[in-house]
Every structure is written in C-alpha cells, then in structure tokens.
Amino acid sequence: MIKPSIPKGTRDFGPVVVRKRQYIFQTIRETFELFGFQPLETPAMEQMDTLTGKYGEEGDKLIFKILDNGDILGRAQQAKDSRELGILLCEKALRYDLTIPFARFVVMNQNDLAFPFKRYQMQPVWRADRPQKGRYREFYQCDVDIVGSNSLLNEIELLMIYDSVFTKLGMEGYEIRINNRKILSALAEVAGKPELLTDITVAIDKLDKIGIEKVKEELSERGLNESEIAIIANFLNIEGNNEEKLQQLGELFKNSETGKKGIEELTYVLHSQPTAFKTTPILDVTLARGLNYYTGMIVEVKAPSTVKMGSIGGGGRYDDLTGLFGLPNLSGVGISFGVDRIYDVLEELQLFPATAQQGTRVLIFNMDANTTSTAFPMLASLRARGIAAELYHEPSKMDKQMKYANKRGIPYVIIMGESEVKEGVLSIKNMVSGLQEKIAVADLANYSFQ
Amino acid sequence: MIKPSIPKGTRDFGPVVVRKRQYIFQTIRETFELFGFQPLETPAMEQMDTLTGKYGEEGDKLIFKILDNGDILGRAQQAKDSRELGILLCEKALRYDLTIPFARFVVMNQNDLAFPFKRYQMQPVWRADRPQKGRYREFYQCDVDIVGSNSLLNEIELLMIYDSVFTKLGMEGYEIRINNRKILSALAEVAGKPELLTDITVAIDKLDKIGIEKVKEELSERGLNESEIAIIANFLNIEGNNEEKLQQLGELFKNSETGKKGIEELTYVLHSQPTAFKTTPILDVTLARGLNYYTGMIVEVKAPSTVKMGSIGGGGRYDDLTGLFGLPNLSGVGISFGVDRIYDVLEELQLFPATAQQGTRVLIFNMDANTTSTAFPMLASLRARGIAAELYHEPSKMDKQMKYANKRGIPYVIIMGESEVKEGVLSIKNMVSGLQEKIAVADLANYSFQ
Numbered sequence: 001m002i003k004p005s006i007p008k009g010t011r012d013f014g015p016v017v018v019r020k021r022q023y024i025f026q027t028i029r030e031t032f033e034l035f036g037f038q039p040l041e042t043p044a045m046e047q048m049d050t051l052t053g054k055y056g057e058e059g060d061k062l063i064f065k066i067l068d069n070g071d072i073l074g075r076a077q078q079a080k081d082s083r084e085l086g087i088l089l090c091e092k093a094l095r096y097d098l099t100i101p102f103a104r105f106v107v108m109n110q111n112d113l114a115f116p117f118k119r120y121q122m123q124p125v126w127r128a129d130r131p132q133k134g135r136y137r138e139f140y141q142c143d144v145d146i147v148g149s150n151s152l153l154n155e156i157e158l159l160m161i162y163d164s165v166f167t168k169l170g171m172e173g174y175e176i177r178i179n180n181r182k183i184l185s186a187l188a189e190v191a192g193k194p195e196l197l198t199d200i201t202v203a204i205d206k207l208d209k210i211g212i213e214k215v216k217e218e219l220s221e222r223g224l225n226e227s228e229i230a231i232i233a234n235f236l237n238i239e240g241n242n243e244e245k246l247q248q249l250g251e252l253f254k255n256s257e258t259g260k261k262g263i264e265e266l267t268y269v270l271h272s273q274p275t276a277f278k279t280t281p282i283l284d285v286t287l288a289r290g291l292n293y294y295t296g297m298i299v300e301v302k303a304p305s306t307v308k309m310g311s312i313g314g315g316g317r318y319d320d321l322t323g324l325f326g327l328p329n330l331s332g333v334g335i336s337f338g339v340d341r342i343y344d345v346l347e348e349l350q351l352f353p354a355t356a357q358q359g360t361r362v363l364i365f366n367m368d369a370n371t372t373s374t375a376f377p378m379l380a381s382l383r384a385r386g387i388a389a390e391l392y393h394e395p396s397k398m399d400k401q402m403k404y405a406n407k408r409g410i411p412y413v414i415i416m417g418e419s420e421v422k423e424g425v426l427s428i429k430n431m432v433s434g435l436q437e438k439i440a441v442a443d444l445a446n447y448s449f450q
Numbered sequence: 451m452i453k454p455s456i457p458k459g460t461r462d463f464g465p466v467v468v469r470k471r472q473y474i475f476q477t478i479r480e481t482f483e484l485f486g487f488q489p490l491e492t493p494a495m496e497q498m499d500t501l502t503g504k505y506g507e508e509g510d511k512l513i514f515k516i517l518d519n520g521d522i523l524g525r526a527q528q529a530k531d532s533r534e535l536g537i538l539l540c541e542k543a544l545r546y547d548l549t550i551p552f553a554r555f556v557v558m559n560q561n562d563l564a565f566p567f568k569r570y571q572m573q574p575v576w577r578a579d580r581p582q583k584g585r586y587r588e589f590y591q592c593d594v595d596i597v598g599s600n601s602l603l604n605e606i607e608l609l610m611i612y613d614s615v616f617t618k619l620g621m622e623g624y625e626i627r628i629n630n631r632k633i634l635s636a637l638a639e640v641a642g643k644p645e646l647l648t649d650i651t652v653a654i655d656k657l658d659k660i661g662i663e664k665v666k667e668e669l670s671e672r673g674l675n676e677s678e679i680a681i682i683a684n685f686l687n688i689e690g691n692n693e694e695k696l697q698q699l700g701e702l703f704k705n706s707e708t709g710k711k712g713i714e715e716l717t718y719v720l721h722s723q724p725t726a727f728k729t730t731p732i733l734d735v736t737l738a739r740g741l742n743y744y745t746g747m748i749v750e751v752k753a754p755s756t757v758k759m760g761s762i763g764g765g766g767r768y769d770d771l772t773g774l775f776g777l778p779n780l781s782g783v784g785i786s787f788g789v790d791r792i793y794d795v796l797e798e799l800q801l802f803p804a805t806a807q808q809g810t811r812v813l814i815f816n817m818d819a820n821t822t823s824t825a826f827p828m829l830a831s832l833r834a835r836g837i838a839a840e841l842y843h844e845p846s847k848m849d850k851q852m853k854y855a856n857k858r859g860i861p862y863v864i865i866m867g868e869s870e871v872k873e874g875v876l877s878i879k880n881m882v883s884g885l886q887e888k889i890a891v892a893d894l895a896n897y898s899f900q
Contacts, residue, residue, distance in 0.1 A: 036840030
C-alpha cells in the first residue's frame with residue numbers, strides 16, 4: 001500500500017482554513033456586489049488554442065495540458081519533440097488565469113451582454129511553476145473588471161473597492177499605490193528611447209527589489225546611455241505628497257502630449273473623491289507592473305509594512321484584450337486580490353474575527369440511550385435559532401466527549417446526567433472559561449451561547 | 451482567427467445562473483454548518499495512483515489525466531498502447547468524485563482529526579463521459595459524510611439534513627426513500643443465491659426504468675431459477691405504509707439474522723423522530739442504488755412528481771472506505787445533493803426567491819460632468835446600507851441609460867436632470883412598475899428601494 005499524498009504545489013484546506021478563506025471571499029464578494037459587479041464562472045478546462053500564445057513562451061510551458069481520452073498512440077508516434085507531443089495529444093488545458101477566459105466569454109456572448117460589462121470572478125487557476133514558499137500550482141484568483149468603457153469613473157470605483165474591502169477586513173497601514181503607463185511612455189520619450197519602453201518598464205519594475213544602482217546597470221545593458229539614464233534616475237527621485245509629485249511631473253513632461261494625458265488622468269482620479277477614501281491612494285511614479293498590456297492607470301496594493309509580504313493586489317487599464325479573439329477596440333480596466341497573501345496578512349495581524357473561525361457552538365453530551373429523545377428537540381430548536389449544534393454520536397464516558405469538544409473547539413457543552421434529569425435542569429459548560437451553570441430546560445430557548 | 455469556444459460538456463455560468471447556484475450552495479452550506487459539519491476542500495488534481503482502480507474499469511477510462519510537463523518524448527516512445535501511454539505520461543489526474551479525495555485526506559490526517567469526522571465538501575469533479583442533456587464533463591458534487599462512527603444517529607441526522615435543505619428551498623412533494631443493504635443481502639439469502647447479491651441488486655436497481663417483467667428476465671439471465679425469482683418478485687410487491695412494510699419484512703426474514711438486523715436498523719431510524727420531519731422518509735424495499743460499497747442504510751431523494759427529473763440526491767452507509775489507503779475498519783455514512791438537477795427543479799417550479807436573482811438595485815443616471823460629485827456620496831450611502839448601486843459610467847442620453855438598466859434588470863434608477871437639480875430633488879423611477887416620483891435629496895437615506 002502506497003502512503004497517500006497530494007501533488008506537489010497543491011494543498012488540502014481543512015475546516016479552519018476553509019472558514020477563514022470563505023470569510024475573505026465573502027467580504028470581497030459582498031463588496032463587488034454592492035458596487036454593481038456581476039459574477040461569472042468559467043470551466044476549469046479551456047480549448048488549448050484559447051490559451052496558447054497568450055502568456056508568452058514561458059507561460060505556454062507552464063500550462064497544464066489534459067490528455068485526450070481514447071486511442072492516441074498513433075498520434076504520439078508522430079511527435080518529433082515533447083512540445084509537439086503535447087500539441088498532438090491534448091485538445092484541452094487547465095485555466096492559467098481568469099483574464100483570458102473572461103475575454104473569451106465576452107467575445108462569445110457579446111450580443112447578449114450589457115456593456116460596459118462589469119464582472120467579477122473568483123476561481124482557482126493552475127500553473128506548472130516550480131512550487132516554493134507562497135507559490136502554488138493551484139491557487140485562487142479573484143478578479144474584477146469592467147470592459148467596454150473608457151471612463152475614468154471605473155478607475156475610481158475600483159480604487160474604492162480596494163479601500164472598501166481592506167477596510168472591512170480591518171487592515172490598517174496598507175498602501176494603494178497608483179501610476180499611469182502613459183507617464184512611463186512619456187518618460188521613455190523624454191529620455192529619447194521611446195522604442196525601449198518595455199525595457200525601461202521592466203527595469204523600473206525591479207527598483208524595489210534591486211535598488212537604483214542595479215536598475216541603472218540594467219538600463220545601461222539594455223542600451224541607454226548615461227544622460228538617458230540620468231533622466232530616468234531623476235524621474236525615479238520624484239518625491240513629496242501627491243500634489244507635489246503631480247507638480248514635478250508637470251514640469252518634466254511639459255512638452256510631451258502623452259505625459260500631459262497621463263498627468264490629466266492621474267489628477268482626475270486623485271482629485272475626484274479624496275475624502276471618500278479611508279486610505280488615500282498614493283501616486284508612486286516608480287510603480288511599473290511587469291505585464292506590458294497595461295495602457296493607462298496601474299495600481300498595486302502593498303501590505304502593511306509591519307508584515308513582510310509585498311503586493312496583495314494589483315491591476316490596471318488595458319486596451320483591446322478581446323481583440324485576441326476577434327472583438328477589437330474594447331477597453332477594459334480591472335484589479336485583482338491576492339487571496340493567499342491576504343490570508344497570511346490577516347493571520348499574522350490576527351485580524352480574522354471570531355465568527356470566521358466558528359464551527360459548532362453547542363455539543364450535547366450523549367449520556368445514555370434516553371438522551372436522544374430529549375436531545376433531538378433541543379437540537380432542532382438551537383438550529384432554528386441559527387446556532388450550530390450537534391449531539392455526540394453515541395453514549396460515552398464524559399471525558400471522551402470533553403476531549404471531542406476540545407479537539408473540535410466547541411465552546412459550549414450541554415450535559416443531562418442523572419442528577420440533571422432528576423432536577424429537570426441542564427448543565428451548560430463554557431469550555432473556554434470552564435464555568436458551568438444549571439438552567440431550567442425551558443430556559444434553553446433564551447440562552448444566548450455568546 | 452478561430453471563433454472561440456469551450457470544451458464540449460463544460461459550461462460558462464453567467465451572472466444570473468451563478469447567483470441562483472450560489473443560493474442553492476449557500477442554503478446547503480448553512481444547513482451543513484448548523485448540523486455541526488465542517489468544510490473541506492481538496493485539490494483539483496490528485497496523484498494518479500490515488501484515483502486509479504477506485505472506480506472500476508469503466509471509471510478508470512473516464513478519468514481526465516494531466517500531461518506531465520518537461521521532456522516526455524522518450525517515455526511516450528516506450529508505450530505499447532494508448533492506456534499505457536496515459537500511465538507513462540501522466541502522474542496526475544483530475545478529481546473524479548469527492549469521496550476518494552475525502553478518504554485520502556482522512557488517512558493522511560488521521561492523527562490530527564477529531565473522530566467521528568464530520569465533513570462537507572462542495573467542489574467540481576471531472577469525468578470524460580459522453581456529454582448529453584443533463585450530463586456534463588465538469589459538474590459540482592456536494593457531499594456530507596461522517597466517518598468513524600457506527601451510530602445510527604448519523605443516519606437520522608443526515609435524513610434531517612435532506613428534510614431541512616429541501617424545506618428551506620421551498621420544495622414540496624419530493625420523497626425521501628430509504629432502504630437497507632442488509633435487507634437486500636437477506637433477500638439474496640432467502641432466495642437461495644447469496645453469492646449473486648450484486649447481480650440481484652443491479653437488477654432490482656433497474657425496476658423503475660424497465661419494469662418488473664424485464665427485471666425477472668434479467669434475474670433469469672443472471673442465473674436465478676423460477677422459484678428464486680418468485681421470491682424476489684414477491685419481495686418487490688411489498689406495499690403499504692412504513693409500519694405495514696416493516697411488518698411484512700419481519701415475516702419474510704424471520705429466520706435471517708441479516709434480515710432482522712436490517713429491519714432493526716430501519717425501525718430505529720424510522721421510529722426515532724417521526725414528528726421532526728416535514729417530509730417523513732418512506733421505506734422503499736425496491737430501492738437498491740447501483741454502487742456496491744454500501745452496507746447499511748441507503749437513501750435516495752426523488753424530485754416532486756410534477757417534475758420529470760428522478761433522483762436529486764442519494765447516499766448510504768459504507769464500511770472501510772479508508773481501507774483503500776491503509777486505514778481499515780472505519781465505518782462511514784454520507785449523502786450528496788445533485789445540484790444541477792435541484793437547479794432545474796427550482797427553475798421549473800419557479801422556486802428561486804427574488805433575492806437570489808438580484809444584482810444591482812439602483813442605477814444613478816449620469817447626466818453631465820456635474821453628476822459625479824453628487825453621485826459619489828449617494829453611492830457610498832446606498833452601499834453602506836447594503837444596497838447594491840452603481841453610477842452609469844459616462845454622461846449619455848437618457849434612453850441609452852434606460853436600455854442599460856433594462857438589460858441588466860436593475861429595478862430602480864435615480865435621475866438628477868437639470869430640473870431636479872434646480873428643485874433640489876431626485877427623480878426615482880421604478881423600472882418594473884414604470885412609476886416615477888420625486889423626493890428631496892435628504893430623503894434618499896430613508897428610501898427603501900423594495
């Protein structure tokens with residue numbers, strides 16, 4: 001008999017973890033709904049050609065492919081290499097993110113949808129990445145997007161969703177950092193290397209991790225000369241509050257149309273509803289975000305600095321996502337929540353509320369064969385009040401039942417021993433405080449179990 | 451450009467459907483929690499050897515296998531047939547049901563779990579079945595089980611869960627039918643062919659579909675003679691209310707120890723809490739259920755007869771499920787809910803409540819550039835009251851915004867046109883009744899939108 005195991009990079013979620021994760025999902029879901037977003041769920045499997053070519057060469061390698069059923073030996077024999085083998089043997093693959101399935105859905109249902117289409121989606125995705133701490137082969141993504149609208153109101157609403165969710169989760173000291181890709185385009189322009197925009201973006205994206213000197217080295221390797229690098233370094237030095245930064249950007253890009261447009265967009269977003277935010281978004285000109293399909297605002301949420309975690313969410317505006325599937329010129333903007341990391345932050349800061357950790361509240365001890373007839377009506381009445389309750393499954397010794405209650409973390413037990421039955425009372429023991437009291441059976445209906 | 455599609459047998463769930471499905475899941479989840487069950491989630495992928503050999507030869511063929519990444523061409527070249535190719539190229543496969551992953555989890559975590567372990571699990575499974583009406587390659591299972599207890603209290607609790615869930619869903623006229631595998635064993639005994647128990651069970655299982663004459667034919671083909679078949683036919687004729695049936699079973703099995711045990715178990719379950727059920731379980735001696743790992747009570751829920759649907763749930767007691775993974779002698783009992791079919795029943799009987807179909811309640815029309823500053827505080831106040839609200843994304847013509855509200859099924863719109871602003875009022879239009887009224891801006895906080 002082989003000792004059972006699960007595939008590396010995957011996880012079982014036991015009761016305690018599922019409840020806490022549900023709390024996060026539920027908080028996010030409620031917020032999405034309050035903001036008028038609609039749920040979407042797509043299949044775990046997509047057609048292979050829906051996914052291939054969408055995530056770059058590296059991404060393609062990380063897609064989990066599903067072996068076709070039936071007679072496939074003949075096809076296998078035609079393959080010249082492993083890559084071709086995968087193509088010949090697999091028509092389907094597992095979802096790699098939620099963005100491409102979303103784009104695919106929009107294109108397939110374009111005639112039935114009301115545009116702008118505001119959707120959210122919270123489902124697992126699969127990537128054949130090398131598993132390591134905090135990186136899994138199966139993990140949930142949690143995305144909210146609007147497609148079919150260029151309006152900056154969408155950007156503001158999405159920032160407010162971040163603000164609202166993290167406030168509800170009780171998080172403090174996190175930062176919502178925003179920038180605009182047009183600012184970075186203008187920078188490449190002003191530095192005299194507009195054709196190296198992607199290289200410059202990629203280098204700036206590493207600033208946090210490698211520091212300014214290494215970024216300069218990388219820019220040099222990527223073909224920028226000293227004076228060009230100086231312009232970028234100067235830009236990365238822009239400091240102050242949002243207004244001061246906007247001011248300095250204005251100076252720097254006074255002759256760039258792209259730059260002025262970027263500043264205008266940032267200004268609109270930052271000035272629109274400053275008082276509505278519990279946590280005012282911070283303009284961070286060094287924010288770049290790796291993926292290069294962004295075209296307007298970009299955003300990233302940084303965990304409270306007391307927790308070593310980095311980004312717990314991010315997103316931005318993109319153009320033409322659905323163009324990949326034949327529906328061009330549909331602009332979109334979206335953000336996502338990093339649920340695994342948010343979980344770790346809440347855990348570390350002990351922000352999960354008691355209700356997110358509560359299973360059964362009351363265990364009725366099973367004393368003897370007579371317990372059942374009195375216990376069932378009690379269970380029914382407790383459950384009707386919304387109190388999770390159970391009866392120990394069989395008559396057993398007290399200590400065995402105590403042990404079960406403790407192991408399950410059940411805060412209250414009800415005991416109806418011989419003496420209680422004689423007196424017509426119940427003993428209720430609070431397993432946390434250890435206090436035990438007797439109440440009349442009729443008073444159970446009013447006992448709070450809080 | 452290829453027209454995008456999804457794999458056959460899979461489905462996209464749009465907003466309306468997701469909300470209704472969430473309502474079903476939420477109703478079931480709440481009930482499971484009230485009864486003291488705990489959530490479990492396992493990975494979509496399992497190790498291949500966790501799954502193979504567990505579902506019979508036919509089942510094995512229907513498991514979706516995941517192609518290993520990396521250099522696999524050499525391995526492919528060693529395969530002599532398609533089956534072997536799958537084994538050589540795939541270490542992992544997609545979950546085929548929730549029962550085997552549950553057993554695997556229990557064995558892996560046996561030292562940390564409190565037994566009896568009461569868990570529920572609601573996740574998708576994947577089967578390479580030929581897709582047809584009502585049969586999908588990806589579908590949700592929704593299981594609740596107790597392992598590590600022989601007590602019949604568990605059977606009663608599970609039947610009450612069925613009763614509770616279907617009552618909450620507003621379903622009437624459904625039937626909870628129960629039987630006991632020991633009764634069927636005793637029947638094989640009394641008929642003189644104990645070694646043909648499985649054949650007899652399989653034949654009886656078809657009674658509903660093919661009728662008594664065909665069942666007799668099948669029994670004959672499977673090796674029973676006329677007098678043996680007569681005993682079975684006689685048994686299948688047992689009729690009356692539960693008490694009358696128990697009485698007749700008692701007669702038939704008065705010399706069978708197995709039979710008497712089966713009757714005792716059925717009697718205990720049926721007599722325990724008859725008044726607690728909204729829908730009293732019905733003893734159905736013809737109930738067999740296909741899977742042959744059941745050993746005690748078996749149960750099936752039939753949809754209301756006004757709907758052509760058949761079974762919407764089922765389950766039973768099994769022994770030794772975890773024995774497959776090296777942990778023997780752990781008895782379990784469980785039931786499952788057929789969520790796709792329950793969905794269809796609720797839809798046909800129009801039992802989905804309005805709340806399960808409600809997205810955005812209020813759309814604020816975007817009249818001009820000034821709307822935003824007044825609209826944002828209104829949105830914040832509505833959302834704080836739990837009312838889903840949105841602002842149309844950009845200033846547009848009234849009819850365009852009306853069309854959007856209609857297409858989205860939004861029941862209320864708020865209009866702040868020139869005349870409203872001048873008067874200091876809002877127009878609120880009920881999109882269902884068509885009625886429009888003006889209220890003072892300050893009165894919005896008390897407007898119910900019901």
